[in-house]
Amino acid sequence: MNKIGIVTSGGDAPGMNAAIRAITRVACSKGVMVLGFERGWDGVITNTFTELTPRNVGGILHLGGTILRTSRSPNFRKHEGVKKAAKVLEHNQVDGLITIGGDGSMRGALELCKVSGTKVVGIPATIDNDVYGTEESIGFDTAVNTAIGEIDKIRDTANALERIFVVEVMGRKRGFLALTIGLTVGAEVILVPEVPYTIEDVVQTLETNRNKGKRSGIIVAAEGIGDTYKILKQIEQAAGMETRMTIMGYSQRGGSPTARSRLLANLFAEKAVELLINNQGKCMVGLENGEVTCTDLKTVCNNEKMLNLDLLKLAKTLAT
Secondary structure, three states: OOEEEEEEOOOOOOOHHHHHHHHHHHHHHOOOEEEEEOOOHHHHHOOOEEEEOOOOOOOOOOOOOOOOOOOOOOHHHOHHHHHHHHHHHHHOOOOEEEEEEOHHHHHHHHHHHHHOOOEEEEEEEOOOOOOOOOOOOEOHHHHHHHHHHHHHHHHHHHHHHOOEEEEEEOOOOOOHHHHHHHHHHOOOEEEOOOOOOOHHHHHHHHHHHHHOOOOOEEEEEEHHHOOHHHHHHHHHHHHOOOEEEEEOHHHHOOOOOOHHHHHHHHHHHHHHHHHHHOOOOOEEEEEEOOEEEEEEHHHHHOOOOOOOHHHHHHHHHHOO
16 A cells, blocks of 8 residues: 545535544555545546645644535546546556545445445544444534534523524434434424424423423424424414524534544544555444444445434433
């Protein structure tokens, strides 16, 4: 293994830079050259890269985003684009490639493995935390803590004005982020795409709380549940309680990564380089039962990570 490449693709996540830094320094310590392809898979297709060294990745550990930048590449979704990327890697004599990203990035990595002789290892980095084969992805803890800080402030206003606040967090298809945020901020109601709900159930919960003396409340809703503003108006009309909405939006993707996100980045990076040095590929590193593991990319892409519904039950109990 003489030369490896790094790609950050899809949505950015806090801790991607920490992973880039760790991969570069671990690889260089073993005499392996590192190329950073820019703007995701587009950079591989267009042969756009920069050599990474221990010095030029200095000072990026605490930064959000990715110094390599990222994109969602329509060209790479086509077979012709994947074949072109494989040829670029071959032309540059890249022996191994580490792709940092979410579920879509892992699927892209698997497609590349089918047409390329380059060994490919994935590192899960997404605030959605929905990648099969790992209990936690890089950036998830940071996104949760970003939301907690803001919702704690909203709670102050909710209490002062005796209002219900609907807080929309990211999660178009999955509710891992909403569930963890909702549980840790003590939300009265948590709405996730995986669990059907009715406005009547939500209103009943709010009315039960009001009868217990609660005059305010927080509803944490994943964006994938539907039109949250419409839901807000329905709740306000049915419950007769003043209701407001806050959309967290892209702030959850930015900011300095937490210690937890940095730690995972370092551990995953070390494992990924180790696998390539040992001539292993077509896999993704992850965290299982507190240990850094390796899962076949086909297994990762063909399975769905399940939401822990026991946490939802716990959240309901604690919110009474």
